[in-house]
Amino acid sequence: MSVISPERQLCHALRPVVLTNKTGYLSSVVSADTGCGTGDSPWLITLLPGQRINITLYDFTTQTDTGHVLGSNSTSAGSDVIGADSQTRMCRVYATVRETNGARAVTICGGQLRQRPAYVTLGHVAEIRLSTATTSIGDVTVTSHATFLLKYEGLNFEVSAKCE
Numbered sequence: 001m002s003v004i005s006p007e008r009q010l011c012h013a014l015r016p017v018v019l020t021n022k023t024g025y026l027s028s029v030v031s032a033d034t035g036c037g038t039g040d041s042p043w044l045i046t047l048l049p050g051q052r053i054n055i056t057l058y059d060f061t062t063q064t065d066t067g068h069v070l071g072s073n074s075t076s077a078g079s080d081v082i083g084a085d086s087q088t089r090m091c092r093v094y095a096t097v098r099e100t101n102g103a104r105a106v107t108i109c110g111g112q113l114r115q116r117p118a119y120v121t122l123g124h125v126a127e128i129r130l131s132t133a134t135t136s137i138g139d140v141t142v143t144s145h146a147t148f149l150l151k152y153e154g155l156n157f158e159v160s161a162k163c164e
Helices: 028-034
Strands: 017-019 023-027 043-046 051-059 079-082 091-099 105-110 115-120 125-130 134-137 140-143 148-156
Touching: 023 028, 051 091, 051 105, 091 148, 105 115, 125 148
Parallel strands: 017 043, 079 105
Antiparallel strands: 023 148, 043 125, 051 115, 051 148, 091 105, 091 125, 134 140
């Protein structure tokens, strides 16, 4: 499986880039280069009803690198931070995942592990926004040197019902 790399002009249309492949890799390098998967043109993974989306993080950034940091008071209601340092609640933000019902946003953080499970959706559609290059926080611009992949894959869940 290769990294998803659409045409640059598709990523500048200021709308989500729809992905329907059952499996794919989303790269921070491709997003920084093309604009795909960022805030203006997020990835919109749309699988078949009944499937869930399993997201795995492949982190190629060392622990000493700096990047966008999310403080303990920065999460909004209805959001979760996945992979944050449990003692300080600090997070090098790599991505946010929002499911289509909009009820929940999950922040995926970089960390100490090279590969780890990041998130499994509840439904079959999710919007993923990767954090890339520079982020402005007030008057300060923070440059992120994070290099990572997110692998997504569709999982089939069988619903079993007993008839008695």
